[in-house]
Every structure is written in structure tokens, then in C-alpha cells.
Amino acid sequence: EPEVTQTPSHQVTQMGQEVILRCVPISNHLYFYWYRQILGQKVEFLVSFYNNEISEKSEIFDDQFSVERPDGSNFTLKIRSTKLEDSAMYFCASSEGANSPLHFGNGTRLTVT
Amino acid sequence: KQEVTQIPAALSVPEGENLVLNCSFTDSAIYNLQWFRQDPGKGLTSLLLIQSSQREQTSGRLNASLDKSSGRSTLYIAASQPGDSATYLCAVIGGNKLTFGGGTRVLVKP
Numbered sequence: 742e743p744e745v746t747q748t749p750s751h752q753v754t755q756m757g758q759e760v761i762l763r764c765v766p767i768s769n770h771l772y773f774y775w776y777r778q779i780l781g782q783k784v785e786f787l788v789s790f791y792n793n794e795i796s797e798k799s800e801i802f803d804d805q806f807s808v809e810r811p812d813g814s815n816f817t818l819k820i821r822s823t824k825l826e827d828s829a830m831y832f833c834a835s836s837e838g839a840n841s842p843l844h845f846g847n848g849t850r851l852t853v854t
Numbered sequence: 855k856q857e858v859t860q861i862p863a864a865l866s867v868p869e870g871e872n873l874v875l876n877c878s879f880t881d882s883a884i885y886n887l888q889w890f891r892q893d894p895g896k897g898l899t900s901l902l903l904i905q906s907s908q909r910e911q912t913s914g915r916l917n918a919s920l921d922k923s924s925g926r927s928t929l930y931i932a933a934s935q936p937g938d939s940a941t942y943l944c945a946v947i948g949g950n951k952l953t954f955g956g957g958t959r960v961l962v963k964p
Binding site: 776782783784785786797830834842846848 | 885886888890897898900903943948949953954955956
């Protein structure tokens with residue numbers, strides 16, 4: 742069964758550094774998403790992406806964050822200058838269409854020290 | 855703004871008992887509702903998807919019901935096993951995104 746893959750599984754970075762989290766969505770899916778889960782808290786929506794542009798973003802997704810689909814397969818989340826509070830599990834997801842079921846990757850655990 | 859609540863936050867049962875997990879949502883204009891399982895420090899495994907036109911969905915020992923008008927869904931797990939210990943998350947799809955509840959942490963004691 743096709744799946745969403747995320748790399749790396751764990752990333753440790755120093756405060757102020759830039760990080761790029763990578764995702765390969767399911768190949769025939771058209772909608773892509775990033776969610777995050779701070780330890781012990783709810784899974785929160787960050788951003789959705791369709792047709793090479795952001796379709797919706799949450800208030801969490803400020804100017805420090807950006808997303809890109811640099812080629813036909815990858816979908817990336819960049820955090821420009823990481824803060825301690827960015828430490829979380831970041832999940833990528835994709836879906837066939839708007840409001841279709843989402844398929845999630847296994848997540849990237851980001852630790853900012 | 856959609857709000858999803860799961861009660862109880864934690865549940866402990868002896869092996870063999872049936873589990874009943876509750877989810878409520880504030881905006882009934884949803885397309886689908888998904889139940890997920892999450893093991894500690896791990897990703898999200900989709901268990902069941904109920905479309906807004908459906909009343910329930912079954913997969914093995916799992917059964918999920920949906921009452922859109924009252925904004926509720928219930929996940930039933932029959933004859934619980936220690937391997938069912940995990941956090942169960944409810945999420946509603948609407949407005950082109952998924953909104954999650956806080957989860958119910960389940961412990962099944964052998």
C-alpha cells in the first residue's frame with residue numbers, strides 16, 4: 742500500500758538554526774499538509790498546500806515557516822530560525838482531494854536545544 | 855471554529871472488557887470523521903473513517919458510530935487486549951483540514 746514517507750525521523754538542531762523537514766506524499770495525491778504535535782498536546786494543523794501554493798495556514802504558521810514542493814515528489818517544511826518552542830513531532834500528510842481522508846507519515850521529531 | 859473534545863482523557867480497563875471512547879465536535883458541517891491510534895512517540899495510524907452520510911463503520915473488533923446532528927462519535931473496541939493500549943485520536947475533516955481532539959489514553963491491564 743502506498744505510504745507517506747518522512748525524513749529524517751529525528752533531527753536535533755541548535756536554536757537559531759534553519760531546518761528543513763522532508764516528505765514524499767503518496768504519488769497521486771493532490772493535497773499536502775503539515776501538522777505538529779508538541780509533547781503531551783493536541784495534533785495541530787499548520788498548513789495545507791494545493792496546486793503549488795498554500796491554500797490555508799494556521800496562526801502558528803508565521804513568517805519563520807515556509808513550504809515548498811521543489812519537484813514532482815518532495816514536499817518540504819522549512820523553519821528559518823528555530824526556537825526552543827518549535828520542538829515537536831512534525832507530521833506530513835497527503836490526500837487525494839479536498840476533504841478526502843488524510844494519510845500521515847511517521848513524523849519527524851524535531852528537538853531544538 | 856471547529857473544536858473537538860474527547861472524553862475521558864485516560865481510561866484503564868482489565869483485559870477482555872469492552873472499550874467505549876467518546877468524541878464530540880462543535881460544527882456539524884463535516885465531510886468525514888477519522889479515528890486514529892497513536893503509540894507513544896510514534897506516528898498516526900488510521901483505524902476507521904466514517905463519511906458524513908454514514909452512521910457507523912466496522913473493522914474487526916472496532917466499531918465507530920457517527921451522529922452528525924448531535925456532533926458526536928463513539929469508538930467501541932470489543933474484548934480489549936493489552937496490545938490495544940495506546941492513545942486514540944478522533945479527528946474531523948472539514949474546511950479542507952483535519953481538526954484533532956486531545957485523545958484518550960487507554961491502558962488495558964492483563
